[in-house]
Amino acid sequence: MLLVTVCSMVSVGDVVPTRMEKIKRTNWAANIMYDGAFHEMTAIEEIPALVQSLEKVTAVGTGHTFNHIADSPCNQISLRLLHEVSTFDEVSRTVTVQAGITYDQLCPYLEDRGFAVHNLASLIQLSVVGACSTATHGSGDKNGNLATSVSSLEMVTADGELVKLSRHNDVDFSAVLVGLGAFGVITQLTLDIQPAFNVEQYVYERLPFDQLRDHFDAIMASAYSVSVFTDWQDQQNNEIWVKSRVGDGEKFEATQKFFGATLATQKLHPVRNLPAETCTEQMGIPGPSFERLPHFRMGCTPSVGEELQSEYFMPRHYAAGAILALQGLSDEITPNVFVSEIRTVAADEFWMSTCYHRASVAIGFTWKPDWPAIKSLLPKIESVLAPFDPRPHWGKLFHFSPAELHSKYEKMDDFVQLASKYDPKGKFRNEFLSSYIFTPCS
Numbered sequence: 001m002l003l004v005t006v007c008s009m010v011s012v013g014d015v016v017p018t019r020m021e022k023i024k025r026t027n028w029a030a031n032i033m034y035d036g037a038f039h040e041m042t043a044i045e046e047i048p049a050l051v052q053s054l055e056k057v058t059a060v061g062t063g064h065t066f067n068h069i070a071d072s073p074c075n076q077i078s079l080r081l082l083h084e085v086s087t088f089d090e091v092s093r094t095v096t097v098q099a100g101i102t103y104d105q106l107c108p109y110l111e112d113r114g115f116a117v118h119n120l121a122s123l124i125q126l127s128v129v130g131a132c133s134t135a136t137h138g139s140g141d142k143n144g145n146l147a148t149s150v151s152s153l154e155m156v157t158a159d160g161e162l163v164k165l166s167r168h169n170d171v172d173f174s175a176v177l178v179g180l181g182a183f184g185v186i187t188q189l190t191l192d193i194q195p196a197f198n199v200e201q202y203v204y205e206r207l208p209f210d211q212l213r214d215h216f217d218a219i220m221a222s223a224y225s226v227s228v229f230t231d232w233q234d235q236q237n238n239e240i241w242v243k244s245r246v247g248d249g250e251k252f253e254a255t256q257k258f259f260g261a262t263l264a265t266q267k268l269h270p271v272r273n274l275p276a277e278t279c280t281e282q283m284g285i286p287g288p289s290f291e292r293l294p295h296f297r298m299g300c301t302p303s304v305g306e307e308l309q310s311e312y313f314m315p316r317h318y319a320a321g322a323i324l325a326l327q328g329l330s331d332e333i334t335p336n337v338f339v340s341e342i343r344t345v346a347a348d349e350f351w352m353s354t355c356y357h358r359a360s361v362a363i364g365f366t367w368k369p370d371w372p373a374i375k376s377l378l379p380k381i382e383s384v385l386a387p388f389d390p391r392p393h394w395g396k397l398f399h400f401s402p403a404e405l406h407s408k409y410e411k412m413d414d415f416v417q418l419a420s421k422y423d424p425k426g427k428f429r430n431e432f433l434s435s436y437i438f439t440p441c442s
């Protein structure tokens with residue numbers, strides 16, 4: 001990707017001191033080198049003056065995105081040292097946090113006080129703000145993505161102003177929260193929380209594809225959160241992970257057989273033959289939701305470690321068709337993939353959400369780290385999925401052109417207009433946003 005942004009500091013008087021590092025850094029997957037200056041905030045009060053002083057700046061969370069969305073050749077601003085809980089309100093069931101907090105910092109805090117968030121991604125190490133900004137999701141028919149639990153936000157805009165937006169009072173909220181970093185630097189978020197709950201996790205092996213095709217709805221609705229893993233071999237899915245809430249009247253009865261799949265007798269990793277120590281407890285051992293809803297344990301390397309990822313979201317009723325279409329490419333997918341994951345996500349109201357106004361099936365690919373091979377495979381995958389109207393994950397690798405992306409989001413033009421109102425000079429517009437969002441496509 002060509003980096004064309006012009007970087008410079010504009011003089012607006014005294015810039016508050018911040019920690020600025022020039023060392024080479026990368027995203028989590030190390031496929032992207034972060035070259036810009038790194039401004040690490042130590043107080044929210046430092047942010048307005050810094051933002052005002054910079055011509056170009058992009059906020060970065062924990063850097064778990066696989067593309068350039070959090071990258072800037074000029075300046076990255078990090079709130080990772082700002083991870084305090086500002087307010088915990090048991091009565092209104094809300095928690096207000098500084099935006100640098102990660103789920104593995106927040107969830108144990110909530111659990112200690114008898115509360116929890118509604119759902120989590122496959123790993124718990126993500127920053128809350130970075131996850132919400134790209135519509136990061138877990139699984140579950142009734143579970144919206146992680147942004148759906150946010151009720152309000154505070155953000156520093158391009159001119160250094162502090163703006164507060166809430167779900168109930170501000171129409172802009174639906175654009176700004178899943179905002180891809182385009183509106184400003186989010187400094188605080190208020191999240192809805194619920195009483196802490198326990199989850200039991202069961203893993204089944206060898207689910208035949210025809211069972212998944214014929215009983216997709218029943219399988220995915222069988223528990224609070226369900227994931228199917230496959231490497232597209234042998235006409236079968238390798239594993240189903242069934243995460244059942246304890247004590248809410250919807251207990252999953254873990255019989256030996258489940259739609260032709262067999263209950264595992266030992267803990268398993270989603271990737272065939274990898275050791276399972278890094279995975280969350282299985283075999284029906286109940287535990288706090290934050291230690292079961294993610295697939296990988298706190299403090300461990302999630303997933304494989306050296307990998308790339310892509311993911312596509314289709315309207316849920318296309319699930320069987322999309323899975324069959326991908327099966328037709330199995331000879332090309334299998335050698336390149338560690339594993340694929342199939343999940344469901346509820347519809348939501350965020351303009352740029354991959355699940356905007358549609359209950360979705362999400363099909364993800366954890367690729368072996370061979371970018372030339374993946375790069376040539378993605379157009380084929382997008383082509384076989386085309387009849388099912390796929391939207392790619394904003395934080396992962398895809399091939400769609402800007403024009404194709406624009407055609408997938410009915411609110412894209414409104415998003416561009418609103419972001420341009422908040423940030424008229426494009427201070428927060430990096431190469432990714434300029435190429436895919438702010439490019440005129442008609």
Ligand SMILES: Cc1cc2nc3c(=O)[nH]c(=O)nc-3n(C[C@H](O)[C@H](O)[C@H](O)COP(=O)(O)OP(=O)(O)OC[C@H]3O[C@@H](n4cnc5c(N)ncnc54)[C@H](O)[C@@H]3O)c2cc1C
Pocket residue numbers: 028029058059060061062063064065066069070079099120121122123126127128129130131132133134135136137138180181182184185186187302303393394395396
């Ligand atoms: C091993 C692994 C497993 C994953 N599993 C899942 C999964 O289960 N489900 C899923 O949906 N995704 C998954 N992802 C993808 C990941 O959740 C998303 O890419 C997420 O956005 C990463 O969060 P982050 O904090 O690392 O964000 P970053 O990569 O740091 O940033 C993401 C976006 O947030 C913006 N941003 C960051 N901070 C701010 C701020 N303060 N104000 C405004 N904007 C900001 C950035 O500018 C950028 O646009 C996985 C990734 C990895 C590496």
